[in-house]
Amino acid sequence: MNKVILMGRLTRDPDVRYSSGDNAMAIARYTLAVDRRFKRNGDDQTADFIGCVAFGRQGEFAEKYFRKGTKVAVTGRIQTGSYTNKDGQKVYTTDVVVEEQEFAESKNAGTDNSGFAPAGPAQATDPGDGFMNIPDGIDEELPFN
Numbered sequence: 001m002n003k004v005i006l007m008g009r010l011t012r013d014p015d016v017r018y019s020s021g022d023n024a025m026a027i028a029r030y031t032l033a034v035d036r037r038f039k040r041n042g043d044d045q046t047a048d049f050i051g052c053v054a055f056g057r058q059g060e061f062a063e064k065y066f067r068k069g070t071k072v073a074v075t076g077r078i079q080t081g082s083y084t085n086k087d088g089q090k091v092y093t094t095d096v097v098v099e100e101q102e103f104a105e106s107k108n109a110g111t112d113n114s115g116f117a118p119a120g121p122a123q124a125t126d127p128g129d130g131f132m133n134i135p136d137g138i139d140e141e142l143p144f145n
Helices: 056-065
Strands: 004-010 015-018 026-035 047-055 071-084 090-103
Touching: 004 047, 015 056, 026 056, 047 056, 056 090
Parallel strands: 047 090
Antiparallel strands: 004 026, 004 071, 015 026, 026 047, 071 090
């Protein structure tokens, strides 16, 4: 079984490119800084930097909403590969191929540059409890009582 679950913050905005051809597909690459639980003796690094790649609609979502500092949860699989660089050296790669991705905190809890915006002006929030206030006069439009 090849299954990876990560939670971390983007180290920079995703790099998104589109495949060529009639059915162009988004390919988003980003790096997550994932905090380590324990600090090893003599190791000052407190996070691992893990490369992720999202294809298609997942890539489009990353392009539209993910920004540097956004905290996200990712589920996917590890994929290894290799290529020969321009100097003739073989380079080995390890990436997480994203199957699912989602925000791991609200915009108010994270940094101001997360890129996530509410859908409209009616979605005023009360920062005290994190829930949206329901505007007056909308009761008859709700699908439940």
